[in-house]
Amino acid sequence: MxxxxxxxxxxxxxxxxxxxxxxxxxxxxxxxxxxxxxxxxxxxxxxxxxxxxxxxxxxxxxxxxxxxxxxxxxxxxxxxxxxxxxxxxxxxxxxxxxxxxxxxxxxxxxxxxxxxxxxxxxxxxxxxxxxxxxxxxxxxxxxxxxLANAIHWPQGEEAETSVDGFFSTVGLPDTLCVVGTGFIPIEKPTDVPDPEVYKDAGQSYFVKIMAFCNHRGRFTYVAAQHPRNWHNSRILLATEVGKALQEDPVALLHGKHIVGDSTFPLSEHFLTPFPDHGTLGQKKVCYNQKVHAALTVVQGSIHNLRSCFQRIECLQKHSICQTKTAIEACCILHSMFLETYNVPVDCMEDDVTQEPFHELPYGHSGSLGGISKRQDIAASLGRSTKKRKYMYK
Incomplete structure (x- = not known):
């Protein structure tokens, strides 16, 4: 033209x-x-x-x-x-x-x-x-x-910068990435064996985004093809990150950890909040608040993604593959040009329909290493023997 x-x-x-x-x-x-x-x-x-x-x-x-x-x-x-x-x-x-x-x-x-x-x-x-x-x-x-390399797992100096960023902004040590989820409406898919697994209680179809972000809200890994009804712990196991956590977490994290909400299993490589039954001590409450603050980074990025790229809410595709490609393309553009900074807390988008992992029939309260690590971090909060580094730019 x-x-x-x-x-x-x-x-x-x-x-x-x-x-x-x-x-x-x-x-x-x-x-x-x-x-x-x-x-x-x-x-x-x-x-x-x-x-x-x-x-x-x-x-x-x-x-x-x-x-x-x-x-x-x-x-x-x-x-x-x-x-x-x-x-x-x-x-x-x-x-x-x-x-x-x-x-x-x-x-x-x-x-x-x-x-x-x-x-x-x-x-x-x-x-x-x-x-x-x-x-x-x-x-x-x-x-x-x-342009897929725009979304990549942090390594080396980039990983250290993310760890320092989370420590400076929310006070959680050794945190490499945070993980969150969001939902995208789709048409009834025709390229999967059982399209009904993508249907929710309201008879609408959705895919779930599971996104990992660094301290600046930049996507480091995205999965966008699983049904909304799948529990977060199940989706995690189906991702490359989840498989790496099972097979060789040291190579993936180098002694650092990921932070997620209570729908994920607790381990020394993946930290979650303390279950709150109204009896938590002050330091455990403080730890949970810091986890919540860290999770607003990834939820803010997902919120920003959907606000900027409004088309992903109405792609009108009957293909999970095409939907996945469109969402990933938007995530790549977001990471290249639209990073999120200082995300407000009200961008949180918790899935209230999902049970905490430890309450599932196959769930557990966490590995011994995870329980010990979470306790140690909570106990260390408030100590002033070591000044925080300010690396957040």
Whole structure:
């Protein structure tokens, strides 16, 4: 599509769908052939890089930085970096309309940022609804296939920085990551043996996100394909992190630990709150408060993910695989460009339907190493013999 089409939809954000349809009929119908000829001529006469930079500069001059970010989630500089990273790869969907990578990235970011219908998004870009859907699927696949390293388990200096960050901000020592969960509504899946396991009591279908974050809210591992009804302890065992905790926790954590809520099993590598029956001592209460504060980091990131990438609440996919790819792509973009800082406590999203792990028929109160470690940390709270390091930047 021509450059003027892209600019027109940006400047016409205040129009509703009917306005867009009228605009399309009255203003663009007679000029479609001319625009296609201009696009072909542009591609023939300009190098690809120069043409895409021209598009970017025009869009940038049309919108302020705040306006640009409100439409596309990222700043112009971040968007330019994303285009640079994705440009070398083959884009099949954008060739249908003669789009450049810039068009594909901008359209996909717009679609991910809003809950408006695919038809409405297509109207804004003056293309077909099927192209918007195909473009979005391809964008998410390219992001997850080629930028997956944006979500990685902290090692070395990065791990030490996360440990220092949690100690400085919430006062929990040796904490490498925190884990939390969230729910994403889906259509009835057709690519799994038993779609009914994804149905909740209200007859709606959901997948559960299980996300691990460092001290700054950056995702370090995400699983987004399991049923909401599965208990957190079961999902953990099905993840790569859970398997590593079973097989070689030292190689994964190097003496550090993960923090989660009471739905997970307690061990020396995975700390949870003390069960509170109203008889906890002051230090155990203080420990639980610090665990709660640490968990707000990951819950805040999940909250921020769903607030920014509103499309994941209405993907309208009947495929767990496609849903998983879209969610992971959003998590990658979040970790690359939208890290969460100083998350408010009210972002907590506890699953009140899940029983604590120790109350399950197959549950237990924790390993001896975990019980001892949790007791030692609680007993140490309030000591001032060692000053905290302030590494939170």
């Amino acid at each position: 021509a450059l003027e089409t892209c600019i027109a939809f940006l400047l016409a954000d205040s129009y509703d769908t009917d306005d867009c349809l009228i605009l399309k009929k009255n203003k663009f119908r007679k000029r479609r052939k001319t625009r296609m000829k201009q696009e072909l001529q542009l591609n023939d006469n300009m190098q690809r890089g120069h043409g895409e930079r021209h598009i970017f500069n025009t869009v940038l001059h049309s919108l302020s930085i705040c306006e640009f970010k409100s439409h596309f989630l990222l700043t112009p500089t971040q968007t330019e970096e994303l285009v640079r990273l994705l440009a070398p790869f083959k884009w099949s969907a954008i060739r249908q309309e003669g789009w450049t990578v810039w068009h594909g990235v901008l359209a996909s970011l717009w679609a991910l940022s809003t809950k408006e219908s695919y038809q409405s998004v297509a109207c804004r870009f003056h293309v077909t609804e099927s192209l918007i859907c195909d473009q979005l699927d391809e964008f998410c696949t390219l992001v997850t296939s080629n």
